[in-house]
Amino acid sequence: MTTRDAVTVAGIDCGTNSIRLKIASVDADGVHEIVPRMLRVIRLGQDVDKTHRFAPEALDRAYAAAREFAGVLAQHPVDGIRFVATSATRDAANRQEFEDAMQRILGVVPEVIPGTEEAALSFLGATGVVRRADLKPPYLVVDLGGGSTELVLGGDGVELPATSVKAGYSMNIGSVRMTERHLRDDPPTQEQIDAAIADIDAHIEEAAETVDLGATMTIIGVSGTVTTMTALAMGLKVYDHAKVDGRRIAFDQAYEVDDRFLRMSRAERSTYKTIHPGRVDVVGGGALVWNRVLANVGAATAARGGEPLDSFIASEHGLLDGIVLDYGRRLLAVR
DSSP states (O other): OOOTTOEEEEEEEEOSSEEEEEEEEEETTEEEEEEEEEEEEOOTTTTHHHHSSOOHHHHHHHHHHHHHHHHHHHHSOOSEEEEEEOHHHHHOTTHHHHHHHHHHHHSSOOEEOOHHHHHHHHHHHHHHHSOOTTOOSSEEEEEEOSSOEEEEEEOOSSSSOTTSEEEEEEESOOHHHHHHHTOOSSSOOHHHHHHHHHHHHHHHHHHTTTSOGGGOSEEEEESHHHHHHHHHHTTOSSOOHHHHTTOEEEHHHHHHHHHHHHTSOHHHHTTOTTSOGGGTTTHHHHHHHHHHHHHHHHHHHHHTSSSOOOEEEEOSOSHHHHHHHHHHHHHHHTO
């Protein structure tokens, strides 16, 4: 356990494609890792877009990962656990079964949070950890998941603190959802790609009514899709968290690698050790979402006049970090 000036907390983020655990100490200076992020690809959102139910085999994968996490937690006593479930769980009619099982395994009830809260926590995680000295606000944090993608704009550092959310929007598009809905062939056909683009652009257009994309001065991309595509753009032969975190990538470089991997067969993608095996079949769909977000934000910033935005920052820090930091702060506040 910890002193009165710090708390030890565990955060669990269960999304459409993966479940992650992080154990850390939180104090006035921020987050200090005790157990670095653990990630297991469980594809909880398998067919949820079509059936609106969790598949039995998807639940089995989730429970196996939870039992593994329970073993780690048994070795690292904490002051509290916050378990957050996002897009797939929001959409599943049989989510009570999932919640009850997770409570039995981990001793905590998963919180099925709305997209707006997911967006705010992602923004907190990204901006609370990233080195901001040379990054111009407002920041647009993009959390591209398996089932949903959050766009969150922070203040300008003048009228509103740069780390405060000005507007956020959660879109029901992501790597798993786009792959299952549109990119069914391997590799996908141009007709399927065009249909996915139309779907993605319609969601971004709707989001832009809430989030002023043209006000963006810095894009911070978080999530496995963004960091994987960044590593590929860098030409890394194996994934390296330290090299990817904080890396700036030009849009043109991202467009090229996104399009190339979108059009590859799954067998071709599987030869790249940079890509987690659990992402091989859906990373093309995620790359397409990322490509269209960058293109739409680039167009919006160009329309405002002046120099258009032409690069982004990749971050290893997002929703999970936000969960840990926010929960730790709340526990400290009531001590």
